[in-house]
Amino acid sequence: MAVRVDLNISLDGYATTTDQTREKPFGEDWGRLVGPYTATRTFQERVLKQPGKGTTGVDDTYAAAYFEGIGAEIMGAGMFGLHNFPDDPEWKGWWGDETPFQYPVFILTHDAREPIDMPDGTRFEFLAASPQEALDRALDAAAGQDVRIGGGPTVIKSFLKAGLVDRIHVGITPILLGRGINLWEGLRGLENGYKARSEAADDGVTHLTFFR
Amino acid sequence: MAVRVDLNISLDGYATTTDQTREKPFGEDWGRLVGPYTATRTFQERVLKQPGKGTTGVDDTYAAAYFEGIGAEIMGAGMFGLHNFPDDPEWKGWWGDETPFQYPVFILTHDAREPIDMPDGTRFEFLAASPQEALDRALDAAAGQDVRIGGGPTVIKSFLKAGLVDRIHVGITPILLGRGINLWEGLRGLENGYKARSEAADDGVTHLTFFR
Numbered sequence: 001m002a003v004r005v006d007l008n009i010s011l012d013g014y015a016t017t018t019d020q021t022r023e024k025p026f027g028e029d030w031g032r033l034v035g036p037y038t039a040t041r042t043f044q045e046r047v048l049k050q051p052g053k054g055t056t057g058v059d060d061t062y063a064a065a066y067f068e069g070i071g072a073e074i075m076g077a078g079m080f081g082l083h084n085f086p087d088d089p090e091w092k093g094w095w096g097d098e099t100p101f102q103y104p105v106f107i108l109t110h111d112a113r114e115p116i117d118m119p120d121g122t123r124f125e126f127l128a129a130s131p132q133e134a135l136d137r138a139l140d141a142a143a144g145q146d147v148r149i150g151g152g153p154t155v156i157k158s159f160l161k162a163g164l165v166d167r168i169h170v171g172i173t174p175i176l177l178g179r180g181i182n183l184w185e186g187l188r189g190l191e192n193g194y195k196a197r198s199e200a201a202d203d204g205v206t207h208l209t210f211f212r
Numbered sequence: 213m214a215v216r217v218d219l220n221i222s223l224d225g226y227a228t229t230t231d232q233t234r235e236k237p238f239g240e241d242w243g244r245l246v247g248p249y250t251a252t253r254t255f256q257e258r259v260l261k262q263p264g265k266g267t268t269g270v271d272d273t274y275a276a277a278y279f280e281g282i283g284a285e286i287m288g289a290g291m292f293g294l295h296n297f298p299d300d301p302e303w304k305g306w307w308g309d310e311t312p313f314q315y316p317v318f319i320l321t322h323d324a325r326e327p328i329d330m331p332d333g334t335r336f337e338f339l340a341a342s343p344q345e346a347l348d349r350a351l352d353a354a355a356g357q358d359v360r361i362g363g364g365p366t367v368i369k370s371f372l373k374a375g376l377v378d379r380i381h382v383g384i385t386p387i388l389l390g391r392g393i394n395l396w397e398g399l400r401g402l403e404n405g406y407k408a409r410s411e412a413a414d415d416g417v418t419h420l421t422f423f424r
Contacts, residue, residue: 011403011420012396013224174408174420178400184224188390191223196386196416204408206418208223208386 015153071145283357
């Protein structure tokens with residue numbers, strides 16, 4: 001029952017991008033940041049439903065591990081979409097009826113909402129809770145499996161600062177973004193109590209894992 | 213005739229440490245930052261004169277490459293020691309009579325000094341020059357070999373910003389320092405025009421190289 005984080009960051013530590021425009025709502029930086037991940041067979045098959053497509057190297061090994069052994073997830077209101085669609089009481093997330101979860105997902109928000117049961121078995125539950133309180137709920141719901149702190153980076157940082165994460169995996173894309181939310185800022189000494197393992201992919205991406 | 217940079221940085225990009233005290237003049241962070249490098253056989257043999265000691269893995273491969281093919285070096289006044297000993301006109305650097313250079317070293321300073329010829333063949337020359345001007349001098353002196361921009365990080369950043377570096381190797385130690393001079397700050401888009409290669413060492417260190 002480990003608490004896990006998986007995140008794509010730039011070499012300079014940025015986990016978000018800021019170059020979005022109306023014409024390019026994700027900007028160009030986002031594609032470059034997550035490109036090695038979205039190119040994997042796991043992402044192509046599981047998320048884009050493109051069987052047989054995608055890369056099968058080190059990046060894909062980590063992409064596949066992302067989906068393994070998770071029994072519940074915690075995410076922020078922004079990642080679920082509540083900041084984009086605050087006035088839609090029927091908002092059910094970005095993922096449609098076939099979500100990538102199929103387990104309980106706890107969304108941290110002060111905007112109280114009723115739980116949503118999706119057709120694929122995913123249950124979205126809304127909590128106004130501290131990281132520890134939310135984690136206690138998620139661990140209960142995970143029934144012995146791992147809990148993922150899904151994002152965004154601000155939520156992940158709050159769990160890291162609270163010392164609640166057992167395994168942190170970052171896929172480091174070799175680009176410098178220079179702006180956005182920096183995963184590492186304010187986390188001096190985070191490595192204490194963890195071991196570190198680094199693995200390199202052929203495309204220049206580094207997969208770094210802190211684990212207890 | 214490539215222009216090269218080699219540097220140890222923390223996972224959050226810091227190339228210097230700030231926890232020095234009178235009792236511990238290097239602080240504790242510095243030892244942790246450069247520990248994987250100073251543990252290598254190359255450093256143990258070449259710098260500490262301890263034959264047969266030291267690690268022989270990936271970290272050592274990069275440590276050995278650090279010394280190969282360099283025909284001249286450029287460094288800042290601080291790295292040479294002029295900030296620590298500004299009033300000593302006889303100051304000849306930190307390295308004693310047997311330096312790790314044995315080639316021309318150009319020190320960027322507005323404090324005009326006569327060149328110093330060391331017994332081991334190293335020549336220290338002092339320049340008040342722009343990065344491009346200093347590089348032109350160093351390339352001439354290197355006689356067809358590579359030029360290293362030795363440091364400190366502020367000097368390295370000025371050469372990176374000027375687009376003068378052909379190969380940037382960083383050994384990324386998996387620790388978060390949270391303070392000091394950040395190598396990546398202000399260098400958004402540095403990756404443009406470079407290829408990236410990542411290689412992992414068993415101790416969690418990542419060796420990332422940008423090369424043309």
